[in-house]
Amino acid sequence: MFMKPGTIYVYPIYGIYLCMNISSQGEGAAVLLRSLEPLQGHTLMHQLRGARRREGSRALKDKELCNGPSKLCQALDIPRAFDRRDLADDPEVWLERDPEERVLPLQDGEVVTSTRIGIESHGEWAAKPLRFYLRGNPCVSVRDRKAEAQAMPTQPADQT
Numbered sequence: 001m002f003m004k005p006g007t008i009y010v011y012p013i014y015g016i017y018l019c020m021n022i023s024s025q026g027e028g029a030a031v032l033l034r035s036l037e038p039l040q041g042h043t044l045m046h047q048l049r050g051a052r053r054r055e056g057s058r059a060l061k062d063k064e065l066c067n068g069p070s071k072l073c074q075a076l077d078i079p080r081a082f083d084r085r086d087l088a089d090d091p092e093v094w095l096e097r098d099p100e101e102r103v104l105p106l107q108d109g110e111v112v113t114s115t116r117i118g119i120e121s122h123g124e125w126a127a128k129p130l131r132f133y134l135r136g137n138p139c140v141s142v143r144d145r146k147a148e149a150q151a152m153p154t155q156p157a158d159q160t
Contacts, residue, residue, distance in 0.1 A: 013070065018079075038062065045066070115130070131144075
C-alpha cells in the first residue's frame with residue numbers, strides 16, 4: 001500500500017489465505033478488494049474455489065464465488081507472486097470494464113458507505129466509513145442494513 005499507484009499488493013492472512021489490494025493516490029492509500037461480481041468464467045472459478053473446499057461440501061452459488069477477500073483471490077487464481085505487479089504496464093495482469101456494458105451515472109443512494117468488517121478492535125479506524133458497495137448487489141459479503149437505510153435518497157414532498 002506504500003507503493004506507486006496502480007501497484008498490486010498481495011499478502012497472506014491467517015497463514016493460508018491471500019488478500020489483494022491496489023495502491024492508489026499516495027502514501028498508505030489503497031483500494032482493498034473485498035468482493036466482486038463475476039460476469040464470466042464461472043466454471044473455472046467454481047473449479048478453483050472447489051479445490052480449496054472440503055470434500056462433500058455443498059456446491060457454491062455463483063454469488064459466493066468472490067464474496068470475500070480470500071475467496072476473490074482463490075476464484076481469480078491470484079498467487080502471492082502477483083505482489084508488486086504494476087497494473088499500468090504489466091501485460092499479464094490488468095483491470096478492465098466490460099465493453100458491452102453501458103455505463104450509467106450512479107443514482108443517489110445506489111452506493112452504500114459503511115464501516116469496514118472485522119476491524120472492531122482497531123480504535124478510531126473501526127468507525128471510519130471506508131467500505132463501499134452497490135446496494136442490492138448479491139455478491140456483497142455482508143450487508144449493512146443501517147447504512148443502507150441512511151443512504152436511501154429522500155423523496156421530495158408531494159406538491160399536490
